[in-house]
Amino acid sequence: MVNVGLQVRLEAKPGKEKELEEFLRAQLSFAIGEPATTAWFAIKLDARTFGIFDAFPDETGRQAHLEGEIAKALGSAGAALLAHAPAIERFAVLAAKLPGNGEVPDSLG
Template sequence: MTKLGLPARIEAKPEYPEKVEALLRDAVQLAQQQEHTVTWFAFRQDATTFGSSTPSPTSRGVRGTSRERSPPR
């Protein structure tokens, strides 16, 4: 049973929605490789708004997913 999740909203600049869509399509493979990822959803809300959600049965899965997908500081 999944109790936690990591939602993300992505707003693309008007010239980049196709690139964002391609990035999310390619991210499916990364999500499938995550040990604690139960499911991974990506969606397009409108012309420039996208989102994804990573439900996980444990907080470890959510933290691991967010840490591995975050840009370097």
């Protein structure tokens, strides 16, 4: 079940696109280790623009993720890889389809 999420937009510095892509791929193991991270995606939007999209059951899970290993790694590597600070958007999930559960968010009743 997911009720909240994050969308993070990342723009690579010129010449750092491949490094940022590799960095994002390497973060999967941290996401797998976060029990409250129900869904996590590292995405590539174009040659220099990347993102992270993730979903959580509640605000506690989302906050734990924001204080977790991926955020720490991004904080450490960000200055070398990113053209500017990540754009982080918080959102509420209105409806979701997840593998094998068929559930809807609590906010829908």
